[in-house]
Amino acid sequence: MSITRRQLLATMAASTALVIPGIARAADKVRIGLPTKTYWPTTIAETAARQKLFEKEGITAELTIYRGGAETFEAMAAGAADVILDAPSLPAAGRKKGVMSKVVGNACMGNYGWQLMVLKNSTLDVKDLNGKKVAITSAGSGSDLLALWTIQDGKIDFTRVPVGGGGLVPNLLAGNVDAAVVYSPLSFQIAKSGEARTLIDYATAVPPSLTAGWIAPDKYCQEKPEMVQKTLNALYGALAFMRGNKETTVKLIAELYEIPADIAALEYENTIMKLETDGNMGAPNTVEAMQLSLDMAKLGGMKDLVPAADIVSTQFKPVPTRL
Missing domain, CATH: 3.40.190.10 (Periplasmic binding protein-like II)
Structure with a gap:
């Protein structure tokens, strides 16, 4: 049975059409690093995944939980994570060591629950x-x-x-x-x-300051800005969903962390409802709030921290994904 050139080209085109979407889907995966399991960033990321908010943004998310903030930052520095939640002092210290990253989303302005x-x-x-x-x-x-x-x-x-x-x-x-x-x-x-x-x-x-933010490497922001934007959209969309759906969120917290519903409700009221819903790093006083956080870190003994202005990225403004 002979195969004409036209048939061969058609077969190749069809095969390519099947392969390329798979490659695109693999390239559209964001790796999110979380500092520990029983902590509000995990609740947000899990909510975004379960409510399919990453999918609505056209991306997939791989969530990895680490043993603490330092280990999470090290994972990003090693290229194992694309977007992480961490304290601003880590990118401020890392920048002088060649780890170039910035805070792309304001997540928390206090030490709620600590x-x-x-x-x-x-x-x-x-x-x-x-x-x-x-x-x-x-x-x-x-x-x-x-x-x-x-x-x-x-x-x-x-x-x-x-x-x-x-x-x-x-x-x-x-x-x-x-x-x-x-x-x-x-x-x-x-x-x-x-x-x-x-x-x-x-x-x-402790005086209020920007205590935690979503952080991404400079290179990732430059090469894949749309991925950072979509990731932030999904994460802040998850927070919006959580704040509007107390019963569902309390149930998720209790399930994820294997705690009683009344304790999960305390977490909801005292932490989730106090997180930053806007996330905009270009908002007034954001740099000042981050500098307060870095100043506290210096008082505690951390050295060689760059100024807050050097680790703030105003490139992105979250547009919360809606269900």
């Missing part, structure tokens, strides 16, 4: 932590910055012990550390259960 905690029966106060061991997720992470702020503010010194996000509560309850910087909803859970008590509520103790 608490310095000790066991309920502990007699320790903040001043008594001098010379003790305090658990953090990882060096350079948000929990580390709060621990450093505590050292500076209380004029004390203690050993910061990195245990990963999943290790904070187990190490505190086991007595391996004297205190821990715990994020919500874990902080709400062990306080309500009576297992631990709060020494410092960082949401009220």
Whole structure:
């Protein structure tokens, strides 16, 4: 059976038509890095995935959860993540080390749910932590910055012990550390259960500043700006959905983190409802708010941080994806 040139070309064209969409779909995948599992950025990203908001933007998302903010930033620096959620101090420090990245979306203007905690029966106060061991997720992470702020503010010194996000509560309850910087909803859970008590509520103790943002490498922003825009659209669309659907969101938080519904409801009211809904890094006072965050990091001992203006990207303004 003979095959004419026209038939061969037609077959090749048909094969190419089948292959190219697959290549396009693979190229349209964004890799999102999240600093720990039981933390609000994971709730947002999971909501975006479950509500198919990434799909509505014409992209797919691969979510990877790390052991802390520093590890998440390292993954991005190594090329393993395209967009991450982290503290601004990390790109500010990384820039002088050749890791060129910027904050592309304002996510949070406070330390909502973060608490310095000790066991309920502990007699320790903040001043008594001098010379003790305090658990953090990882060096350079948000929990580390709060621990450093505590050292500076209380004029004390203690050993910061990195245990990963999943290790904070187990190490505190086991007595391996004297205190821990715990994020919500874990902080709400062990306080309500009576297992631990709060020494410092960082949401009220620390002056408001831009504490967390969505971050992307300069190169990724330059080469794939549409991917950054679509990713931000989906993430802020997820937050909009969450704020408008309390019952669904509380149920998701309880499911994801295996916590009771009443604790999930506390996380919803005290964290989710306080996050930044606009995300626009070009909004008034945003640079100033980020500089306050960097100044706090400097007070805590971080060095060689570039100014906030050097790590702010106004290239993108999230347009929340709608269902």
